[in-house]
Amino acid sequence: MPKTDKNGLMKSEKQSSKTLLASLISILIGLIFGAITVWIVGSLSPDISAKDTGDGVKLILMGLFSTGRSGGALTFGFNPVNFGNMLFRATPIILTGLSIAVANQTGLFNIGASGQYLVGTCASLYIALSIPSDKVHPVLIWLIAFAVSMVAGALWGAIPGMLKAFLNINEVIACIMCNWIAANIVTWIFDASNLKNTAEGTKTAYIYKTTYNNVATSKMGLDKIFPGSQVNGGIIIAILICIAMWVVMSKTTFGYQLKACGANRYAAKYAGIADKRNIILSMAIAGALSSAAGALYYLAGNTEFYWSTYQSLPAAGFSGIAVALLAVNNPIGVIFAGSFMSMLTVCGTQLTYLTPFNEYITDVIIAVIVYISAFSLIIKMLLNRKKEKEYDKRDGGELKTDKETPAKAERKEA
Amino acid sequence: MAENEYVIEMLHITKKFPGIIANDDITLQLKKGEIHALLGENGAGKSTLMSVLFGLYQPEEGIIKKNGEVVKINSPNDATALHIGMVHQHFKLVDVFTVLDNIILGAEDTKLGFLQKKTAREKVEQLSKKYGLYVDLDAKVENITVGMQQRTEILKMLYRDNEILIFDEPTAVLTPQEIDELMVIMKNLAAEGKSILFISHKLNEIMAVADRVTVLRKGKYIGTVNTKDTNKQELSNMMVGRPVQLQVVKDEAKPGEVVLKLENFSVPSEIHKGNAVKNVSFDVRRGEILCIAGIDGNGQTEFIHGLSGLSKSSGKIILCGEDISGYSIRRRGKNMSHIPEDRHKHGLILDFTLEENLVLQRFRESPFQKGGFIDRAEVRKYAERLIEQYDVRSGQGPITQARSMSGGNQQKAIIARELDRNKDLVVAVQPTRGLDVGAIEYIHSQLVQERDEGKGILLVSLELDEVLSLSDRILVMYEGEIVGEFLSKDVTAQELGLYMSGAKRMGELEMEKVEEAELKAAENTEKGGNEDA
Structure with missing residues (x-):
């Protein structure tokens, strides 16, 4: 049936371009809303001049391309530092976003990304700092640290997975509890360790940077493209992981099984797919991805980890929810959504440096985008539901087949 | 005037949707105090027509008259004001409210x-x-039976002094006893002067209760007849548009070797402690359709779950000479295919496409799987073949979302998937539930064909008509036990009913004789056949 085939393809292409459009619209609305916020705050505050307000709006929209000021006016152009920093900051939230997106595709809400991120951080730092680099090659230490962190994250993520599979405990509740358990365990481990930063006496509750042990993520040539920035090869690894996950989820039998269990656990079980095993695996994969996020951020070498985390959870886990939402759970889309979110952070830094505004304005933008993308999902759902109802009414499923066409022709003749 | 004879008239109603004429010049006239059935297959336009009457849709052409006067029904509120009430197929009740509050x-x-x-x-x-x-x-509504929920809905209409009552497929959710009760209620209502529109595709009920029938087919008006002057065959031909086989056509069964043997098979209940299936033992042979009959809730669901591996069971399950009782669901599927009772819960993944659903058990097999990857082109080819062969109709072929397909085609997709796996034992649970005559005919003929190819068919059905017409041998399950065994040609519905309700019970020896008799009968026919040759 070549005819229906073509129709189908067209429809699915249309559907995905619609999804992309929805994401772009929510980004646009978010940016406009941010600009308006800046403008209102600027206009109402007697300390901020009209020129500063105008600059603020410009930086919200184009902060990535800001190159500072010359003669009092903002200048714009390609800024390698901004670009590099954007990629560096995007790395962890791309991976936590991927973790949440993959879990969502399998019908699970992984709100435990923060805890998994902490477990990954802890495992990678512990190994990177405790294996002496004069005995083992630093690159090997890096690889061990990265691998162990992913394994640790997978085991940690599997806990809520097992609770769900065997005891039918909702994964959201189990994940939230696991987050705080992770925070306390990590604090306790570093409390007891001898990895505390004692070289810089002013710092308490900080771990040594991994460069202390000569371990750092390879730059992979990116420092030549973006000189002066914090960028390293982590972003390339993150993108490769995203592509790999896309292949796994959409091309392999394994991904098919995971999605089948997510979409209808009972039908999957009936068809002989091991539903319990797949639920645990989904959560383990999500855990490994979030842990990889933590590992790539802290193995960079120049990042500091504040180990007293029992009071607050890392934001990367929650930013991941926004990233997954904006990317509509598409592993490739996550790369762009994560980059966009971190671009906003860069814009915020520029705002702080160059105007009287502070970077928290960008949180308003992120919040608006999250709301709008959630809304657009809801609206899409409502639209689909309405369509379905109409389908039911006229039983449209049967209408477009070739076999019906003669009947239609008859009707016209009559 | 003759006009006043009719309480509601829908004259020359045409309702179009993009790409389809759902109602094409349809006329329906309802007399005061009559029960008027509206008959048609799924998608014939019955629901659309009722939605027009209820004010949910505005027709492009045509008028509606009440007591001879033209009325305009723009919303359900207008319909209510005209004393038109509707009992929907899926009840619209608040679960946590009492019946009175509802x-x-x-x-x-x-x-x-x-x-x-x-x-x-x-x-x-x-x-x-x-x-x-x-x-x-x-x-509280959540605690009462489906039948009582329906009576609540009817009282709701009467409380509002409705004169025209629309029943949308009211029997789909009821047990046989509740259906009988409903028929009596409907007759009472008509006798008290209420006018009833009864939407259905079940011919038995229409013949039993309706005064007149209007038949629709593919959006067109086919005709209105008095039930007195017609019969089931004529009505079904009008509905489907071609002569339909109401009786299942099949030859005598030729039971061969045992394909499935159950020994002391017990399954724990999903509701209470204790066993729902108690010490059941029987054989299914190649070339026969064995049916487990019984009233809903007598252990059939648990029996199937235990057999398929969804829940734990004790006793022996010997399939093709191999004891599979300790096996996983997947390993049990090696020689068994399965048409589940609940097609939405167990049969399909509604958010997946048709082609993805068609390979739900086979995606690991060659050629669909190559090195861990799914070969989409092969899946597409396979899906297109099944769609063609089993006439599964859908909006976009292989990539249609299962959710958007009609119930009959969803079931056809499951049948296609299961029968094409070509297993020695086919387990079919309520395979025609909620389907119209055309689809039922098709599914029955497919099962008979499988039987004639030498497969063993284990059928579980709640509908006596289906039990009697499709099966060769019948086991009656009552409270988890087999209480009777019959050859379907030797038993009547009344007789079966006595066993199904627990009023009668057979001894084991008696039951053994039935299977022997079947084998003997088959032998005789074979001998007879040989002699003829």
Whole structure:
């Protein structure tokens, strides 16, 4: 049936371009809303001049391309530092976003990304700092640290997975509890360790940077493209992981099984797919991805980890929810959504440096985008539901087949 | 004037949707005090027509008259004002409210802003007595039976003084006993002067209760006939548009070797402690359709779950000479295919496409899987073949979302998937539930064909008609035990009913004789055949 085939393809292409459009619209609305916020705050505050307000709006929209000021006016152009920093900051939230997106595709809400991120951080730092680099090659230490962190994250993520599979405990509740358990365990481990930063006496509750042990993520040539920035090869690894996950989820039998269990656990079980095993695996994969996020951020070498985390959870886990939402759970889309979110952070830094505004304005933008993308999902759902109802009414499923066409022709003749 | 004979007239109604004429010049005239059936297959336009009458859709052409006067129905509120009421197929009740609260909801009597439940209760009690609609007014809806929920819906309509009552497929959710009760209620209502529109595709019920029938097919008006002057065959031909085989056509069974043997098979209940299936032993042979009959809730669901591996069971399950009782669901599927009872829960993944659903068990097999990757082109080719072969109709072929397909085609997709796996044992649970005559005919003929190819068919059905017409041998399950065994040609519905309700029970020896008799009969026919040759 070549005819229906073509129709189908067209429809699915249309559907995905619609999804992309929805994401772009929510980004646009978010940016406009941010600009308006800046403008209102600027206009109402007697300390901020009209020129500063105008600059603020410009930086919200184009902060990535800001190159500072010359003669009092903002200048714009390609800024390698901004670009590099954007990629560096995007790395962890791309991976936590991927973790949440993959879990969502399998019908699970992984709100435990923060805890998994902490477990990954802890495992990678512990190994990177405790294996002496004069005995083992630093690159090997890096690889061990990265691998162990992913394994640790997978085991940690599997806990809520097992609770769900065997005891039918909702994964959201189990994940939230696991987050705080992770925070306390990590604090306790570093409390007891001898990895505390004692070289810089002013710092308490900080771990040594991994460069202390000569371990750092390879730059992979990116420092030549973006000189002066914090960028390293982590972003390339993150993108490769995203592509790999896309292949796994959409091309392999394994991904098919995971999605089948997510979409209808009972039908999957009936068809002989091991539903319990797949639920645990989904959560383990999500855990490994979030842990990889933590590992790539802290193995960079120049990042500091504040180990007293029992009071607050890392934001990367929650930013991941926004990233997954904006990317509509598409592993490739996550790369762009994560980059966009971190671009906003860069814009915020520029705002702080160059105007009287502070970077928290960008949180308003992120919040608006999250709301709008959630809304657009809801609206899409409502639209689909309405369509379905109409389908039911006229039983449209049967209408477009070739076999019906003669009947239609008859009707016209009559 | 003759006009006043009709309480509602829908004249030359045409309703179009993009790409389809759902109602094409349809005329329906409802007399006062009659039960008028609206008959048609799924998608014939019955629901659209009723939605027009109920004010949910506006027709492009045509007029609606009430008592001879033209009326305009723009919304359900207008319909209510004209005393038109509808009992939907899926009840619209608030689960945590009592029956009384549900009945008065939206039409509450108030005095100074306070509910006047006492007067409401009196009115409802009066109505329920008058029409024989027994309900427990103070029970919460979530705790009462489906039949009582339906009576609540009917009382809701009567409480609002409706004169025209629309019943949308009211029997789909009821047990045989509840259906009988409903028929009596409908007749009472008509006798009291209410006019009833009864939407259905079940011919038995229409013949039993309706005065006249209007038949629709593919959006067109086919005709209106008096039930007195017609018969089931004529009605089904009108509905489908070609002569339909109401009786299952099949030759005598030729039972061969045993394909499935159950020994002391027990399955724990999903509701209470203790066993729902108790020490059941029987054989299914190649070339026969063995049916497990019984009233819903006598252990059939647990039996199937135990057999398929969804729940734990004890005793032996010997399939093709191999004891599979300890095996996983997947390993049990090696020689068994399975048409599940609940096609939405167990049969399909509704958010997946048709082609993805068609390989739900086979995606690991070659050629669909190559090195861990799914070969989409092969899946597409396979899906296209099944769609063609089993005539599964859908909007976009292989990539249609299963959710958007009609119930009959969803079931056809499951049948295609299961029968194409070509296993020695086919387990079919309620394979025709909720389907129309055309689809039922098709599915029955497919199962008979499988039987004739030498497969063993284990059928579980709640519908006596299906049990008697499709199966070769019948086992009756009552409270988890097999209480009777019959050859379907030797037994009547009444006789079966006695065993199904637990009033009668067979001894083991007697049951053994039945299978022997079947084998002997088959032998005789074979011999006879040989002699003829």
